[in-house]
Amino acid sequence: MSKEIPAQYDASQVEDKWYEYWMENNYFHSEPDDRESFTVVIPPPNVTGVLHMGHMLNNTIQDVLVRRARMQGYNACWVPGTDHASIATEAKVVKRLREKGIKKGDLERDEFLEHAWEWTHEHGGIILEQLKKLGASCDWDRTNFTMNPEYSESVIDVFIDLYEKGKIYRGARMINWDPEAKTALSDEEVIHKEVNSKLYHIKYKIVGEDDFVTIATTRPETLLGDTAVCINPDDERYKHLHGKKVIVPLVDREVPIILDDYVDMEFGTGCLKVTPAHDENDYNLGQKHNLETINMLNEDGTVSEEGELYIGMDRFAVRKQIEKDLDEAGLLYKVEDYQNKVGYSERTDAVIEPRLSLQWWVSMKELSQPALENVMNDTVEFHPAKFKNTYRHWMENVRDWCISRQLWWGHRIPAWYNEDGDFVVAKTKAEAEEKLKIKGLKFKNLKQDEDVLDTWFSSWLWPISVFDPKYIGEYQEREPNSELDYYYPTKDLVTAPEIMFFWVARMIIAGYEYMDNKPFDNVYYTGIVRDKKGRKMSKSLGNSPDPIELIGKYGADGIRMGMLFATPAGNDLPFDEKLCEQGRNFCNKIWNAFRFLTMNMEDGVDYEPTTAINKDDISDRWMAARIQETIAGVNEDFDNYKLNDALKKVYSLIWDDFCDWYIELAKPMEYGQNIPKEKLNTALGFFEQLMKLLHPFMPFISEEIWQHIQERTEEEALLVSEWPEMDGSKMDEADLKLFDTLQQMVSSLRNIRAEVQVSPKEELDVLIQTKDQKTADAILSNRIVLEKLESIKSLEVGPDVEKPSVYSSSIVDGNEIYVPLEGLVDFEKERERIQKEIDRLEGFLKGINGKLSNEGFVNNAPETVVEKEKKKKADTEESLAKLREQLKDFED
């Protein structure tokens, strides 16, 4: 033994070492050159976030794609960065200030932003550091942030540009109001959940009569804002009410009864209370029938002055109270259980209140047209393609995008207002003054819009702005060889289907609007990481393991493998630590295979891995062929984004083929001997190939072994080595077939031992009656395979080999294997075994005969298929004949 290597692989020792080495040598950094670019932009995580299992999966996949591309000779560039995540971050800052006893309301905008930046600098980048532990080969020199000054400028430029093109407008509409975050949200940020609520039937007195009408509502508190009651004009029950008025309970407001066929006569009582300020449909009714709007809610969800009653109380407290008060007033007819869907804020989980409000909007219909077309025609490919349907559905029904947020943390809207309320959109106050002046409007004492932009309004520019944030201004004059042109469009985007609309769709829209080109060639949608109960892993549920702890326990390679192994594209990943364990075990297996080879090295001998093989050695020829076969398969899997299939092929090649068969066959026959130098060199050569194929998936252990195999210069590191190319000349189908037969024979012998309970150590006499001389010659010239893997005393092979009197047997490929086992064979058991096999084959034969005697089959099926059936029939009959003969041997 020339080197001391520990018997167990210790990832923690190895992983940090190689990550540092890679960083020191700047391998991850990319500059434009003659090579084709392979660009990936990271889906920027929240700057104040921490790594969770979803990030682990997502970034592992990106790293696999990028590492392979780098080995393939592309100029690989993976741009990392973070997102300012307006709502989430502002909420965190507000919470932290509250803990310090500071209220947001007590601070000036600038003071608040100072706190936010402080928090960003403190926490920003933690998540990126965590990605390094995972092995992410990002170009860290290019780390970006959506609130960097230059990036921010591009966001503002785009806002101004779209405004000037008439694609952005300001308007009063019903919006989704988050009373917790106190901001408007886009439709995408509202999650509708089915909830158990109540349907309140409330009586409204008819003016001038003693009679009542009963309306049904799930939100009784909104009656404070009622300005009408609506019935269907065709409703016979209410004909007598036409033209009358009713009195809103408690507030005693007289409101008209209006007629509109919008009202469904079947639902509830057929009477609808109308609250134009707090329901989109009611708002439409209000517009149509010229109704007053009463804004009865404050921004925090409490009742406003306009509500008259319950002022300052939270809407849900009012709901309870008003139920009591209505009941006491005798106006509550009944309350029934009811299931309906309620909108919740995606970020704060607060119940959304529809609210009439003046906001900024992006007009989506026209903008999104190219984005729809180019996904449908596969210019941008979705993997898996099934997501095209969802995408199309959304895009075809796309609604205008509310982009203003009543927050401070984010990109402030570049709109400026004068004292009269006139406004212009301009980059600076000076420009705004100029613009107003030209229009002949007041231009002094301008105030900038208080609101910021939706975070996604900045991240939709990510694939562009990370390379050149000045593209708007310089769009026309941009140098032809700019970084943006070199890296754009990017190759693969890896993200979750959850943000298909939030982000993916909008990036494609921005790409066509500003680059006149797609932002990426492919979108790979990952699944959701779930726990054993099928729940999404989340911090709030506390069901997610800490990724960093997991890495400590199983190694980054182990976790990468574990996750990839279980996640076909677009399918959810039911996470189980067992997967990581499997990954760790695989590392150990690889490690020990390598360790075994080093144990065979002799002092003072130079070993040089080689791709040369011994042509006379079936195991060499077979291993070489298996590697070629795997390269072809893996490349195809990558082309189809089936990374888990690719990994499984590599896993099986290493564990099953290389470890279980090749190494076993490389072991010298005799005791205490080392593997000969030539054989070891070939084995090491194979090992190098294996490490190349493994590297994208498990970068650390592969690099570690690669560097152990030989001294390497910086240029020779595995991550910058060449991805293996398929070489058909190294793959002989006949070798694969022959070796497969030998493998089956070995397994048969082992099976016989197990059945008759003969120890693996006991030497057997083996007789093989082959179907022909050619097979016999092939087996005999490769008898070493059988002799090494089985304890064999004597081996007799040939078409005329006579079977012994008492034996156990097996049939492989039409060749009969006999093991004489005088005194060991249980006749009864053997008969049963043979009979069972005969029964099975007879059933099989029956099926084949059924087909072949069917004229329809013989006439219609392709010739090759018929031939195949005929061959099966012949083989099966042959085997059956042999088995029947054997059965006779055991009958007496």
Place this chain on the structure above:
RNA sequence: GCGUUCUUAGCUCAGUUGGUUAGAGCGCUACGUUGACAUCGUAGAGGUCGGCAGUUCGAAUCUGCCAGAACGCACCA
């Protein structure tokens, strides 16, 4: 309500244009420590491919209906 996608071994999933004796990993059972690895080896058990009907010479694969699940979209109080 509309739409999309699923349903294959105890669990998690493969199965390419209809033609295999339906595969893998984990788990399970039995056996096994004289030269890598018990984070291991060898062998084995386990499935009427959700149900029913149809197309076809032939269906896990295509069609229809039914049952169940997931996701997306939608203003029904």
